[in-house]
Amino acid sequence: MKKSLVVLAAMVMVFAMVSGAYAAAQQSNTVTVNATISGVCSFSTGTSTITFPAIDPSDTGEKTAATAGLTYKCTNGTTPASLTNLAGSHTLASTATPADTMVYTLTSSALTAGTGFAAAGTAITITAHIADTVYQVAPAHADYTGTVVLTFAY
Amino acid sequence: VKKYLWFIAVFVATSMITGTAFAATPSGFSNTTLTVNAEVLGMCKEYQHGSFPSPLTIDPLSATDLNFLPSADELVTCANGTVYTVKVSSANGTALDQTCTSGGVSGMSLKSASWPSDTVAYTFICAGDTDGAGHFTGAGLITAKALGISIRVLAANAQTALAHADYSDTVTLTISY
Numbered sequence: 553m554k555k556s557l558v559v560l561a562a563m564v565m566v567f568a569m570v571s572g573a574y575a576a577a578q579q580s581n582t583v584t585v586n587a588t589i590s591g592v593c594s595f596s597t598g599t600s601t602i603t604f605p606a607i608d609p610s611d612t613g614e615k616t617a618a619t620a621g622l623t624y625k626c627t628n629g630t631t632p633a634s635l636t637n638l639a640g641s642h643t644l645a646s647t648a649t650p651a652d653t654m655v656y657t658l659t660s661s662a663l664t665a666g667t668g669f670a671a672a673g674t675a676i677t678i679t680a681h682i683a684d685t686v687y688q689v690a691p692a693h694a695d696y697t698g699t700v701v702l703t704f705a706y
Numbered sequence: 707v708k709k710y711l712w713f714i715a716v717f718v719a720t721s722m723i724t725g726t727a728f729a730a731t732p733s734g735f736s737n738t739t740l741t742v743n744a745e746v747l748g749m750c751k752e753y754q755h756g757s758f759p760s761p762l763t764i765d766p767l768s769a770t771d772l773n774f775l776p777s778a779d780e781l782v783t784c785a786n787g788t789v790y791t792v793k794v795s796s797a798n799g800t801a802l803d804q805t806c807t808s809g810g811v812s813g814m815s816l817k818s819a820s821w822p823s824d825t826v827a828y829t830f831i832c833a834g835d836t837d838g839a840g841h842f843t844g845a846g847l848i849t850a851k852a853l854g855i856s857i858r859v860l861a862a863n864a865q866t867a868l869a870h871a872d873y874s875d876t877v878t879l880t881i882s883y
Contacts, residue, residue, distance in 0.1 A: 688847045
């Protein structure tokens with residue numbers, strides 16, 4: 553009987569000491585979590601195409617053709633500032649006769665704020681323009697082509 | 707030591723999360739490569755109808771060939787660089803879709819309306835061909851090119867022609883390109 557009591561007393565002491573040790577080492581720490589949502593925009597596709605209907609060089613007036621189905625997404629509330637490489641003159645060249653070229657320009661529909669990447673994309677229309685003074689003197693070819701890399705700036 | 711390591715671990719974890727987020731959404735740019743294709747048709751159009759003075763006066767006493775210039779040259783516009791030929795047919799002669807050159811097309815004939823058996827042979831000339839073989843080159847639809855048409859009656863044919871005031875022929879020009 554005595555032995556048993558001694559063991560219990562020892563256990564109580566051990567628990568008390570261990571408990572005391574925890575109480576003595578306990579501290580608090582405040583963790584601050586910061587996050588940034590980047591304002592980004594991206595096109596729905598990495599490539600898009602504008603194909604002009606066959607141009608009659610005896611016509612008058614500017615010829616235009618536009619993209620179809622091109623969209624982009626932006627972070628909710630982010631509006632692309634501009635499309636780089638859109639402005640200025642661009643060149644179409646005949647694949648078979650590269651010296652034969654036509655100058656054209658590009659315009660885009662208005663850039664509006666995105667609604668997030670879970671939402672449907674925002675439609676954007678890129679329109680190519682060829683002046684009559686250009687195509688009226690252009691050599692006849694079926695293979696005029698050119699590429700422009702359009703980049704969102706935001 | 708334990709606490710120190712714990713904060714290091716949190717810092718490393720945070721850095722990795724942040725780094726991953728930037729890699730997934732790189733700020734700055736998004737590209738699309740826009741390809742633009744176009745075709746310009748090869749095309750020719752009559753810009754000015756050609757005509758000759760009426761009547762052409764053929765002098766049967768002429769010792770030299772008679773050359774008659776048009777009152778209005780035939781003018782054609784074609785897409786820049788388009789090579790084309792001009793085919794000539796004579797309503798009263800045998801020429802049918804003959805290529806018109808600076809050397810001229812034979813088989814042309816003036817015929818008297820009152821005496822259809824009386825004819826005068828002539829040559830129809832297109833002096834504006836680029837190479838003497840009947841090839842013309844377009845300079846764009848806004849730049850008309852003259853075919854340089856003319857009529858030549860050989861002195862020998864003029865000298866043997868019967869006198870009539872009603873010789874005529876209808877010439878059809880066809881642009882082929």
